[in-house]
Amino acid sequence: MHWISFFILISIKYLSKLFYRFEVNYQPIPTKRDWNDIRIIIFLHHTSLFEFLYLSILPNYFLWKLSQRMVAPAANKTMDRPLVGLFFKLLNPGMIPITRKRDDSWANFIASIKEDAIILIAPEGRMKRKNGLDSFGEKMTVKSGVVDILQELNTGKIAFAYSGGLHHIQVPDTNRFKIFKTLKMNIELIDVMEYKNSFNNNISSTDWNVTVLNDLQHRLETKIPK
Numbered sequence: 001m002h003w004i005s006f007f008i009l010i011s012i013k014y015l016s017k018l019f020y021r022f023e024v025n026y027q028p029i030p031t032k033r034d035w036n037d038i039r040i041i042i043f044l045h046h047t048s049l050f051e052f053l054y055l056s057i058l059p060n061y062f063l064w065k066l067s068q069r070m071v072a073p074a075a076n077k078t079m080d081r082p083l084v085g086l087f088f089k090l091l092n093p094g095m096i097p098i099t100r101k102r103d104d105s106w107a108n109f110i111a112s113i114k115e116d117a118i119i120l121i122a123p124e125g126r127m128k129r130k131n132g133l134d135s136f137g138e139k140m141t142v143k144s145g146v147v148d149i150l151q152e153l154n155t156g157k158i159a160f161a162y163s164g165g166l167h168h169i170q171v172p173d174t175n176r177f178k179i180f181k182t183l184k185m186n187i188e189l190i191d192v193m194e195y196k197n198s199f200n201n202n203i204s205s206t207d208w209n210v211t212v213l214n215d216l217q218h219r220l221e222t223k224i225p226k
Contacts, residue, residue, distance in 0.1 A: 005092050006067035009055055012091075013063065016056035019179040020169075023225070024057050027188045034189055035062045038118060039156030042146060044220045046122040048166035049084065050177060052091065054185060065118060070094045072120040073109050073145070100125060102145075110148060121146055123216060127172045128165070135172075142216040150212065151204045153192045162186040164225035184225035 016022075035058075043051070055063065076097040079085040088095050096112055098105040113119060123146035126134045134140055164184030170177040199215070201208035 002067040002093070004090060006064055008091050009063045009067055010060065012052055013056045013058070013060075016053045020053060020056070021180075021182045022054075022057055023164075023182055023184045025186045025225070027186070030187075030189055032059075032061075034157060035059060036065075037157045038062075038159050038189075039153055039192060040119040040121070040149065041159045041161055042216070043120065043122045043161045043163065044124070044142075044216070045128070045163040045165055045224045046124045046126070046140075047128045047163065048170045048172060049078070049127070050166050050170045051122075051163065053166070053169070053183060054161070054163070056183075057185065057187075066092065066120075069114075069116055069118045070120055071096060071109070071112055071114075071117045073098045073106075075100070075126070076105065106145060106148075110152070113149070113152070119149060121149065124220070128167075129173075130167055130171050140220070142213055142220060144209065144213060146216065147209045147212050150192075150196060153196075156192050158190050158192055158195055160186075160188040160190070160219060160223070162188070162219070162224045186223060186225055188223070 058066075070092050071094040072092065074088060074095045074097055076099055079088060079095065079097040094112075094117075096105075096109045098109055123142045124134075124140050125143040125145070126140075128140050129135060131137075132140075162185060166183065168178065169181050169183070196203050199208055199211045201211055
């Protein structure tokens with residue numbers, strides 16, 4: 001199955017390069033070893049189901065690893081759509097449907113994370129609409145599930161992927177999309193334990209959890225490309 005996933009990932013990469021321009025800023029510039037060490041990609045600024053276009057910026061050998069080792073929570077209502085759901089299942093079999101509640105679906109996702117897994121998560125848990133709010137008219141905020149994952153990780157690196165947003169390409173709940181546009185992203189790499197120890201609280205304590213959420217919210221609001 002991972003061969004199918006890799007073929008789709010690599011095809012998307014090169015098709016994206018044909019139709020879009022990418023502006024990516026790294027902090028610091030990653031080496032090959034950095035990509036090998038990534039344990040979690042935290043994608044901030046979730047605006048469209050077309051964010052798979054960002055695969056274009058990843059090296060081929062990392063796409064190969066993603067095809068075998070990626071796990072990602074995905075909204076069950078997205079995965080239940082006949083065509084969209086099938087596409088994401090083929091894109092990567094490690095995409096696991098969850099609800100927006102902290103129920104058995106979330107517990108099953110956490111249990112599915114193996115020691116060598118590469119985790120991809122959009123911690124806002126829903127997409128920003130064109131008015132800057134979610135589909136319920138609420139402010140976009142980081143949800144606590146990402147903290148559950150960080151508590152369990154002790155090795156490797158975090159890749160913070162700050163998206164410039166894709167409303168200029170495709171707006172949620174519409175069927176139209178545009179080509180020949182520029183996609184922007186800032187990527188920041190940091191050691192997992194360096195990040196976890198950067199807060200003045202005991203790891204996994206209530207205060208630590210709150211501080212991490214506040215930090216991620218600050219990153220969402222200040223580090224995305226203009």
